[in-house]
Ligand SMILES: NC(=O)c1ccc[n+]([C@@H]2O[C@H](COP(=O)([O-])OP(=O)(O)OC[C@H]3O[C@@H](n4cnc5c(N)ncnc54)[C@H](O)[C@@H]3O)[C@@H](O)[C@H]2O)c1
C-alpha cells in the first residue's frame with residue numbers, strides 16, 4: 021500500500037555529509053556539461069542542426085548543453101504521435117499510470133543532488149533553492165499520483181430503482197505543456213505529470229534557457245516505464261513552434277506557466293476555433309505577480325524585515341511569488357525599512373556552482389539583467405535608493421539586492437513585474453489604506469500580512485485579494501499539497517498547482533445511465 025503523502029524534506033547543507041554529497045553531484049554534472057541533446061518524439065531521438073545553447077548564467081562562458089530545436093515539422097510529427105498514443109494511454113488503469121510517477125519520483129529521490137546540480141548550473145540557483153526545486157518536483161509526482169487514485173472511480177451520484185447512474189472522469193486528449201525557466205524542474209515536471217497521470221498525452225516545450233534539466237526528466241520518465249509517445253520533448257522558440265502548437269486544431273488543452281504577455285497571447289489564440297477543430301480548447305495559464313507584504317503597526321518588526329528580505333531576494337527575486345512591494349504602516353515604516361536595509365547589506369551575491377556561501381546567484385540571462393537594471397534606473401527617479409542598485413554582467417548576470425523607499429503606489433516600480441531582486445517600500449496611513457494599496461495591482465498571486473492583531477488578520481483574510489495569502493511569514497515557498505498555488509486576476513487562471521482540484525483541469529466528467 022502507498023503511504024500517505026508527505027512533502028519531501030529539504031536538505032540541510034550545514035551538515036558536512038550533505039555538503040559533500042552535493043559537491044560530488046556538482047562534480048559529476050560538471051563532467052556532463054557541453055553535451056548535445058536531441059528532441060524526443062515517440063521515444064525516438066531526433067538530433068537537429070540548429071540548437072539552443074544552454075549557458076550557466078553564473079559563468080556565461082560555460083555551456084551546460086547544446087539542445088536540439090524543434091521546427092514546425094517536428095511539432096506536427098510529435099502531435100500525430102501524441103494523438104495516436106492517447107488511444108492506448110487513456111485506457112491504462114489510472115493506478116498503473118500513477119505507478120509510473122511513483123517509480124519516477126523514487127528514481128529522482130535517489131539522484132536528488134544530481135538534479136539539483138543541473139539547476140545550479142543551468143538556472144544559477146543557490147544550492148538551497150535548487151534543492152527546494154527538486155523536492156517540489158518529487159512532491160508533484162507523489163501528490164498527483166495519489167490524486168488520480170482518489171478520482172479514478174468518479175463521484176457518487178443518485179440512481180433510481182430502474183437505473184444505474186455513474187459519473188466518471190475521462191482524460192481530454194493531447195495537451196501542450198509550456199513551462200518557465202525559474203522553477204525549471206518543479207513546474208516543468210508538475211505541469212507534465214498532472215495531465216499525464218490523468219490519461220492525456222503531452223507535448224513538452226520547456227523554457228529555452230533551461231531545456232537540459234527537462235531532458236534529464238524525460239530520461240527518468242522513460243526509465244520509470246512511461247510508454248513512448250506519452251510525453252514528447254520538443255524544445256523550440258515561442259515564435260516558431262509555440263503559436264503553432266497553441267493554434268493546432270488537435271490540441272485539446274494548453275498548460276502554460278510564464279509571463280502575463282505570453283499567457284494572454286496563448287489565451288486569445290486558443291479561443292479561436294480552427295478549421296477541423298472539434299472542441300473548445302482549455303487553457304490553464306499561470307502568470308506573473310506583483311506581490312505585497314503588508315506590515316501592521318502592531319507587529320513583530322524583526323519578523324517583518326526578515327520576511328520582506330527573504331521573500332524579495334530568495335533566488336534573486338525570480339519567483340512569481342516574490343515580494344516586490346512592502347507596504348508599511350507609517351508608525352513603523354522607518355524601523356522596518358532601516359532593518360530591511362541592514363539585513364540586505366549583509367547578503368552576498370555571486371556564482372553558486374562553485375560557492376555555496378553566496379545567498380544570491382545570477383539572474384537568468386542578458387535580457388533579464390538588462391530588464392532589472394532598467395527598473396533600477398526607473399526606481400532612482402521614482403524613489404530613494406536605500407541598498408543595492410548595482411549590477412555586473414562581465415562574467416555572469418549579477419545584480420545586488422536593491423531596495424527603494426518612498427515609492428508612490430501608482431509608480432511603475434509598484435505596478436510592473438520586474439522579476440529580479442528589487443523591492444519597493446511605500447507608507448500606509450492605516451491598515452485599511454495598506455490593504456487598498458496591496459490590492460491596487462492587475463495581479464493577485466501572493467501576499468503576506470505581518471501583524472499581532474487578530475482582527476486585522478481576519479480583515480485581510482476577507483479583503484486581501486490574492487490566491488495565496490500568508491500571515492506572519494514571507495510570501496514565497498508554497499508546498500505541494502499544503503499550500504495549493506495559483507493566483508487571481510492577471511496572475512492567471514488560479515489552477516492551484518499541488519492542490520486537490522488540479523487534475524480536474526485535465527479531465528472531463530462523463531455520466532452514463534444504464535436503464536434496466
Ligand atoms: N503563476 C505561477 O505559478 C508562475 C510560476 C513561475 C513563473 N511565473 C511567471 O513566469 C514568468 C517568468 O518565466 P519566463 O520568463 O519563462 O516566461 P515567458 O512567458 O517568457 O516564457 C514561458 C514559456 O513560454 C514560452 N513562450 C514564449 N513565447 C511563446 C509563444 N508565443 N507561444 C507559446 N509559448 C511561448 C517560452 O519559451 C517559455 O517556455 C514571470 O512572469 C513569472 O511570474 C508564474
Ligand SMILES: N[C@@H](CCC=O)C(=O)O
Nearest residue numbers: 339340341496497498505
Ligand atoms: N510556488 C513558488 C513560486 C512559483 C513561481 O515562481 C512559491 O510559492 O514560491
